[in-house]
Amino acid sequence: MIWRDWTGSSHDFQALARLTTYQYPDAPLTPEGVERDWQLRSSDEPFMVRFILEDDQEIALVETYPLTPTSFLLELIAPEHALSTYGAQLLEHAGTWAQAHGAAQWTLTLRSNDERVPWLRQQGFDVQPVSTEWHFQQSAPAALPKGLTFERVGEDPERQDRLRTALNQGRQELALPGFSPETFEQDVLNFGLYRPDLFWLALTAEGDVAGCLCLHVWDVGQHGECSWISVSPMWRRQGVATALLAQASQAANLTQITVNLPANRQELSSLLRCAGFHRATEWVQAERQVDM
Numbered sequence: 001m002i003w004r005d006w007t008g009s010s011h012d013f014q015a016l017a018r019l020t021t022y023q024y025p026d027a028p029l030t031p032e033g034v035e036r037d038w039q040l041r042s043s044d045e046p047f048m049v050r051f052i053l054e055d056d057q058e059i060a061l062v063e064t065y066p067l068t069p070t071s072f073l074l075e076l077i078a079p080e081h082a083l084s085t086y087g088a089q090l091l092e093h094a095g096t097w098a099q100a101h102g103a104a105q106w107t108l109t110l111r112s113n114d115e116r117v118p119w120l121r122q123q124g125f126d127v128q129p130v131s132t133e134w135h136f137q138q139s140a141p142a143a144l145p146k147g148l149t150f151e152r153v154g155e156d157p158e159r160q161d162r163l164r165t166a167l168n169q170g171r172q173e174l175a176l177p178g179f180s181p182e183t184f185e186q187d188v189l190n191f192g193l194y195r196p197d198l199f200w201l202a203l204t205a206e207g208d209v210a211g212c213l214c215l216h217v218w219d220v221g222q223h224g225e226c227s228w229i230s231v232s233p234m235w236r237r238q239g240v241a242t243a244l245l246a247q248a249s250q251a252a253n254l255t256q257i258t259v260n261l262p263a264n265r266q267e268l269s270s271l272l273r274c275a276g277f278h279r280a281t282e283w284v285q286a287e288r289q290v291d292m
Contacts, residue, residue: 015058027218105288108285132269202244258280
């Protein structure tokens with residue numbers, strides 16, 4: 001087995017972007033995006049990547065780093081032949097490294113039809129449904145609901161605070177904790193690339209918030225992920241959500257908008273259908289103790 005470890009070089013950025021894009025073609029990475037994430041990573045955060053090479057070309061990798069002090073993310077990218085040949089050795093190396101850095105458990109999220117799922121089960125991973133991916137499908141131009149205007153949140157602090165208030169009202173309905181100013185900045189504004197132009201408010205003529213939308217992009221900015229959409233009770237069933245999605249996707253030139261619905265919130269499926277989404281892909285989560 002010919003291998004090399006991560007050094008943070010431009011060649012590493014290219015290899016990681018190429019292999020990740022191979023595994024997840026609908027969410028491609030660029031070397032520039034990998035480099036940006038690398039520069040944002042804290043220097044004291046443990047991080048390991050090992051590449052497998054054939055004919056001086058990277059054909060597989062294993063990556064792991066902490067999500068919590070004892071739970072580590074695992075990414076194992078390899079074509080089928082490389083997985084069967086090198087997968088166990090990569091897993092063993094990653095396990096030795098992860099245990100030395102305090103890991104007790106691994107977590108890997110992937111599509112239910114991913115070719116790696118049977119192999120992971122053979123390696124002792126417990127694989128369970130975690131979410132359903134839905135795609136926005138606009139069949140016709142969405143009309144702006146009468147009496148409303150849509151405005152980007154952007155960099156304006158007042159609009160950002162109004163967005164946080166609207167998000168918290170929607171989260172309260174679902175018995176979810178609200179965002180503090182600190183968690184709003186961390187989990188909304190700085191989730192993915194910093195793109196406040198992808199946050200929208202639907203406003204009444206009086207200036208009240210009738211709805212809000214948060215989209216995020218990760219690297220190649222034509223694929224938007226909807227992390228939150230909410231409409232005030234008195235404005236529901238009037239096409240506000242569909243119109244917000246259409247406005248935002250057109251303004252940002254997004255070719256696709258997706259949303260991941262957690263497996264324990266499938267009762268919200270009807271709301272997604274009403275907003276113009278259709279069910280597309282099932283995602284699973286593979287978990288295992290590191291020291292098996």
